[in-house]
Amino acid sequence: MxxxxxxxxxxxxxxxxxxxxxxxxxxxxxxxxxxxxxxxxxxxxxxxxxxxxxxxxxxxxxxxxxxxxxxxxxxxxxxxxxxxxxxxxxxxxxxxxxxxxxxxxxxxxxxxxxxxxxxxxxxxxxxxxxxxxxxxxxxxxxxxxxxxxxxxxxxxxxLPSIASTLPVNASHRVGIGAFLMNEKNEVLVVQENSGNFGGTGVWKFPTGVVDEGEDICDAAVREVKEETGIDSKFLEILAFRQSHKSFFEKSDLFFVCMMQPLSFDIRPQEAEIEAAQWMPYEEYAAQPFVQKHELLRYVADVCRTKKDGGYSGFSAVPTVTSFSKKKSYLYLNRQDIDL
Known part of the structure; x- marks a missing residue:
């Protein structure tokens, strides 16, 4: 030393x-x-x-x-x-x-x-x-x-007598929700056996928290696999929400990710998931819980519009900056830009 x-x-x-x-x-x-x-x-x-x-x-x-x-x-x-x-x-x-x-x-x-x-x-x-x-x-x-x-x-x-410019600790937690549809226009939904939704009977998208050092697109693939056993591919970020004072007084970022299913045989995670299924989209959106909450209604509307081909989200484009050689992702709308 x-x-x-x-x-x-x-x-x-x-x-x-x-x-x-x-x-x-x-x-x-x-x-x-x-x-x-x-x-x-x-x-x-x-x-x-x-x-x-x-x-x-x-x-x-x-x-x-x-x-x-x-x-x-x-x-x-x-x-x-x-x-x-x-x-x-x-x-x-x-x-x-x-x-x-x-x-x-x-x-x-x-x-x-x-x-x-x-x-x-x-x-x-x-x-x-x-x-x-x-x-x-x-x-x-x-x-x-x-x-x-x-x-x-x-x-x-x-140390100086002037006002501190030290950065505060990490202020946000990052989470994802995964929107997957099969060829029958059925959406992948789960019922949780613990947490806020445990025992409520509410069907919801697979969700989870992004791990340290993990990209949003990779976290979405991982969470879908862990909760349902379904293999999937990240396509787009459709929307995101920011809230505050949600987890140990920290703010929260939640990204709604559209995924392409690569398998269809559901194997629920026994520790966290009570049930999982492919459900007709309109049945999912009509749930009283979804209709009661404005945020969930907006998300359902965005997903429906995307399903019908009238909405474009943000794709993940791998990038490298001049000050870091590590790969990261820039999420952007590729519909109107030639890359």
């Missing part, structure tokens, strides 16, 4: 990069013997340093003191390893090795001072779940939660 280590001495100030291994036991070895470059009165020279701390630190996760003694602070004057981000800030990715909270606070305070002197803006700390004992000390030093995943918490702090 590489670390930027700053020694403060009089009259010299040393800043260099070294390789180090931390051992948190009765004798703490901070780093191996190195040859740093020393700047003394405008001249550069070489010296050798080998430093060991003989202090004992408690390794209990939450009981460790966040404040070191004055002598320890004088001995431990380093900064956390970080990389610059693209917006004038720094990112610290903590490795999941045990660290005493007091040592961490000393490092963090020295690091914040260093980054302020550099004019850095946002400071991000990716804290693995194994270092949960360091979250509270970081919060007490001015950090707050940006987001959390199953294996880490992302902490952040804005």
């Amino acid at each position: 590489m670390a930027c280590v700053k020694f403060i001495s009089r009259p010299s100030i040393l800043c260099f990069t070294i390789s180090r291994t931390l051992y948190f036991n009765s004798k703490i070895r901070l780093f191996s013997t190195v040859k740093p470059t020393i700047k003394t009165q405008g001249k550069l020279s070489k010296a050798r340093f080998g430093i060991n701390l003989n202090s004992r630190f408690s390794m209990s996760s939450s009981s460790a003191s966040p404040v070191l003694s004055e002598q320890q602070n004088q001995q431990v004057d380093r900064i956390l390893e970080a990389r610059n981000d693209d917006h004038g800030g720094v990112m610290v990715e903590m490795i999941n090795e045990p660290m005493d909270a007091g040592v961490f606070v000393s490092l963090l305070r020295a690091s914040l001072s260093h980054w302020r002197c550099q004019g850095k803006k946002g400071v991000w700390i990716k804290m693995p779940i194994e270092l949960v004992n360091l979250v509270e000390p970081a919060v007490k030093e001015g950090f707050y939660f940006h987001h959390a995943e199953s294996k880490y918490i992302m902490l952040v702090q804005w």
Whole structure:
């Protein structure tokens, strides 16, 4: 692991990069013997340093003191390893090795001072779940939660005195609904055995949530297969809806996707689906639940118009941008454009 280590001495100030291994036991070895470059009165020279701390630190996760003694602070004057981000800030990715909270606070305070002197803006700390004992000390030093995943918490702090321009956490969840018709003008519908529609007897399109890193068109194919066993091909996005405060206070985007069925033998997913069938479209649209809700009526009308050939949706066109070589999709109306 590489670390930027700053020694403060009089009259010299040393800043260099070294390789180090931390051992948190009765004798703490901070780093191996190195040859740093020393700047003394405008001249550069070489010296050798080998430093060991003989202090004992408690390794209990939450009981460790966040404040070191004055002598320890004088001995431990380093900064956390970080990389610059693209917006004038720094990112610290903590490795999941045990660290005493007091040592961490000393490092963090020295690091914040260093980054302020550099004019850095946002400071991000990716804290693995194994270092949960360091979250509270970081919060007490001015950090707050940006987001959390199953294996880490992302902490952040804005350093300048001006208003923060840090982006908020992901604000939307993305879902799909799949519209499939066979040659008999029958639509694929399901009844769910749980959730808002569980036990209601309502027939609805197969729906689901887009996974992280998954394209909308691929999610629609996957959800149809998982819920009904039907293989399908994505054709178009017919419409989409945005709503707010729907899932853990986040907004929601829902895309109605037209699919072409490639198989027709239904095999419902037992865990989530109570029943599935091919239903005459007009029977689906006439359901009281569909007619009662304006949004569902609009969707039914769009699908009917598409079925009758009077509507064109948005097809998925694979693209690559100049700033990313990864393939993505641009969804557009291809009816009036020559690609």
